[in-house]
Amino acid sequence: MNLIEVRNINKYFQQPAKMQVLSDVSFDIEKGKLISITGKSGSGKSTLLYLLSTMDTDFEGSIRINQDEMKGKSNPWLADFRNHHIGFVFQFHYLLPEFTVLKNVMLPALKLAKYSREETEHHAIDLLKLLGVEDQAHKRASLLSGGQQQRVAIARALINEPLIIMGDEPTGNLDSYNSAVVFDLFKKLSAEKGQTVLMVTHDEDIAGRSDQTIHLVDGKIDHAN
Amino acid sequence: MKIFTNIQLAATIALTHMRSRLKQTIIATVGVIFGITMFVFMVSMIQGINDFLRNIAFEQSPHLRLYNEIQAASGTILDKVKSQAINIVDHSKPKNVSLALKDGKQVIQLLQDDPRVLAVSGSIKAQVFYRLGSSTINGTINGIVFENENALFNLQAKLLEGSFHELATTPNSIVMGVNLAKRLNVKTGDQLLLTTEKGNNFYVTVAGIFKTGMSDIDKQESYASLNTVQRFMEVPAAHITDIKIKLHDMEQAPAFCQELQTKYGFQGSDWRQDNATIVDGDSFRNFMVYGVSITILLVAGFGTFNILTMMIYEKMKDIAILKAMGFSNGDIRRIFLIQAIIIGTIGALLGLVFGFLATYGISQMPYKSDVMITMDHFPVNYSIVYYISGFSFGIITTTLAGYLPSRKASRLDPITILRG
Ligand SMILES: Nc1ncnc2c1ncn2[C@@H]1O[C@H](COP(=O)(O)OP(=O)(O)OP(=O)(O)O)[C@@H](O)[C@H]1O
Ligand SMILES: [Mg+2]
Numbered sequence: 001m002n003l004i005e006v007r008n009i010n011k012y013f014q015q016p017a018k019m020q021v022l023s024d025v026s027f028d029i030e031k032g033k034l035i036s037i038t039g040k041s042g043s044g045k046s047t048l049l050y051l052l053s054t055m056d057t058d059f060e061g062s063i064r065i066n067q068d069e070m071k072g073k074s075n076p077w078l079a080d081f082r083n084h085h086i087g088f089v090f091q092f093h094y095l096l097p098e099f100t101v102l103k104n105v106m107l108p109a110l111k112l113a114k115y116s117r118e119e120t121e122h123h124a125i126d127l128l129k130l131l132g133v134e135d136q137a138h139k140r141a142s143l144l145s146g147g148q149q150q151r152v153a154i155a156r157a158l159i160n161e162p163l164i165i166m167g168d169e170p171t172g173n174l175d176s177y178n179s180a181v182v183f184d185l186f187k188k189l190s191a192e193k194g195q196t197v198l199m200v201t202h203d204e205d206i207a208g209r210s211d212q213t214i215h216l217v218d219g220k221i222d223h224a225n
Numbered sequence: 226m227k228i229f230t231n232i233q234l235a236a237t238i239a240l241t242h243m244r245s246r247l248k249q250t251i252i253a254t255v256g257v258i259f260g261i262t263m264f265v266f267m268v269s270m271i272q273g274i275n276d277f278l279r280n281i282a283f284e285q286s287p288h289l290r291l292y293n294e295i296q297a298a299s300g301t302i303l304d305k306v307k308s309q310a311i312n313i314v315d316h317s318k319p320k321n322v323s324l325a326l327k328d329g330k331q332v333i334q335l336l337q338d339d340p341r342v343l344a345v346s347g348s349i350k351a352q353v354f355y356r357l358g359s360s361t362i363n364g365t366i367n368g369i370v371f372e373n374e375n376a377l378f379n380l381q382a383k384l385l386e387g388s389f390h391e392l393a394t395t396p397n398s399i400v401m402g403v404n405l406a407k408r409l410n411v412k413t414g415d416q417l418l419l420t421t422e423k424g425n426n427f428y429v430t431v432a433g434i435f436k437t438g439m440s441d442i443d444k445q446e447s448y449a450s451l452n453t454v455q456r457f458m459e460v461p462a463a464h465i466t467d468i469k470i471k472l473h474d475m476e477q478a479p480a481f482c483q484e485l486q487t488k489y490g491f492q493g494s495d496w497r498q499d500n501a502t503i504v505d506g507d508s509f510r511n512f513m514v515y516g517v518s519i520t521i522l523l524v525a526g527f528g529t530f531n532i533l534t535m536m537i538y539e540k541m542k543d544i545a546i547l548k549a550m551g552f553s554n555g556d557i558r559r560i561f562l563i564q565a566i567i568i569g570t571i572g573a574l575l576g577l578v579f580g581f582l583a584t585y586g587i588s589q590m591p592y593k594s595d596v597m598i599t600m601d602h603f604p605v606n607y608s609i610v611y612y613i614s615g616f617s618f619g620i621i622t623t624t625l626a627g628y629l630p631s632r633k634a635s636r637l638d639p640i641t642i643l644r645g
């Protein structure tokens with residue numbers, strides 16, 4: 001069963017001049033797989049990921065996730081969908097600087113309001129442990145190093161046990177040891193919990209070890225790969 | 226349930242934002258506090274003065290008066306005699322009407338029994354000259370029955386020296402306005418000469434001096450007993466020119482006045498007509514108070530608008546991250562609206578407290594007025610209405626001021642921000 005079905009996507013930017021960033025992109029992704037999106041800088045990887053994250057709604061074509069068509073949905077519907085089903089790790093910005101690390105991780109779950117505050121807190125601490133930053137839990141997020149922040153952001157993306165975990169170079173700021181920890185965690189989540197991981201990466205090694213690779217060249221899918 | 230947790234979450238985020246920008250938040254709140262304080266203070270003070278001026282004027286004016294007036298004759302005798310012809314009469318003289326109220330004493334009797342009437346007093350009013358040495362001053366003398374007149378106007382409280390009761394016991398005695406006494410340079414016990422319109426002269430003794438605070442009265446009026454004035458005017462004891470009435474409910478005055486005029490055929494006038502300038506002045510002063518206060522509140526609202534707009538520019542990344550987590554545009558709008566409402570509520574509440582304290586402070590300030598003898602402190606009005614409207618104004622302006630920035634925040638596109 002396909003979790004994600006992308007059909008004939010075209011994406012344009014109007015500023016400063018009209019320019020096509022993605023042309024006729026189509027692919028399927030199965031549930032419980034780990035997928036890498038690769039390509040040169042500027043090839044449109046982030047743009048594609050933002051479309052899949054449902055935050056960018058300005059495109060031609062069709063994106064179906066978990067049987068639901070994303071095109072034409074209202075803002076509250078998409079927000080709720082993201083809250084339930086998508087955990088996102090950004091390329092550059094990670095945390096809300098004024099909140100503590102723990103609160104940052106808890107926020108999506110508090111928004112979801114499925115579990116009690118205590119359960120959520122436990123769950124958050126467990127995730128921080130898993131990523132090796134539990135000792136930072138009560139610090140203000142702005143005080144952490146880049147790598148620490150990125151790991152907290154990954155913990156936050158996992159807290160609601162989303163269907164899909166998306167990351168724009170989620171290990172870009174990590175040393176090789178922590179990179180391996182995160183990658184192994186992702187592998188485990190997809191294998192054991194059936195969560196689908198979708199990540200942009202420049203790392204040949206990581207791309208090679210994933211279940212599927214989507215390689216972009218100038219906004220088109222390179223099928224040779 | 227879900228909406229409740231959403232609001233709660235928005236509130237915690239709003240509070241965290243405000244704590245991180247504590248100084249600006251406080252400045253915006255102080256702006257609102259200042260606006261509401263000024264509003265409450267000014268309204269209370271100006272309304273206090275209004276009330277005070279009204280009281281003075283209304284104490285001096287009955288709820289309604291009945292009198293006769295010399296009027297131009299309507300139609301001419303010629304019209305009556307030759308009703309078919311076209312008659313032209315140039316410059317017809319006013320009709321010679323007696324100013325006396327016909328059957329005045331009986332009317333007073335009837336009015337005293339009317340359940341709507343609180344007090345009624347009949348009097349005679351006449352133009353006289355007060356003379357002493359070389360000074361001659363034109364003025365008015367009121368012949369009254371002191372007990373009745375006192376029930377309407379509380380004359381006793383306005384007496385500076387002497388006594389009103391002597392009017393009834395000592396013949397040819399008068400109690401005169403303080404400024405009139407000053408102009409004539411007389412005091413209690415002194416004698417002076419009174420000349421009536423007909424040219425008769427009487428020696429009178431000053432039995433007392435009063436002060437109402439209304440300079441028109443104080444500089445030319447005096448009181449004597451009803452009999453004394455009737456004797457001066459050479460009119461019979463039934464002759465009175467004014468009936469003054471105080472009602473239980475002053476709002477009934479215009480209707481009641483109309484009724485009495487048609488019933489007895491007298492001229493009449495009520496407190497609204499007699500004090501038109503004060504009634505008008507009231508609304509003008511109120512207009513000014515509200516104008517100034519709303520301006521202050523607008524400035525306070527602008528402060529709130531500024532801080533929230535600034536906050537939004539600073540928190541753009543946060544907004545984008547929150548949206549990515551699953552916060553909808555409505556949730557984001559709520560976060561900033563809540564900030565505005567918190568600033569508005571705290572500002573308005575403290576504004577009410579400070580407004581009350583300022584009002585209380587000025588009401589305790591001793592204030593001696595030359596004109597107004599009955600005033601020793603600054604008059605204020607503590608009506609709850611000002612506090613309610615001040616609070617509502619505060620909340621409404623800050624919420625409106627927060628609405629535009631919060632809408633702007635909710636419409637920010639997360640992708641453009643997150644690209645960095
Ligand atoms: N808002 C925008 N307006 C105009 N052009 C844009 C905008 N965002 C991206 N682009 C352009 O679209 C193209 C794809 O950008 P994108 O960020 O998707 O690249 P990427 O593959 O993620 O690159 P990198 O590996 O450096 O992150 C680039 O040429 C970029 O300049
Ligand atoms: Mg990118």
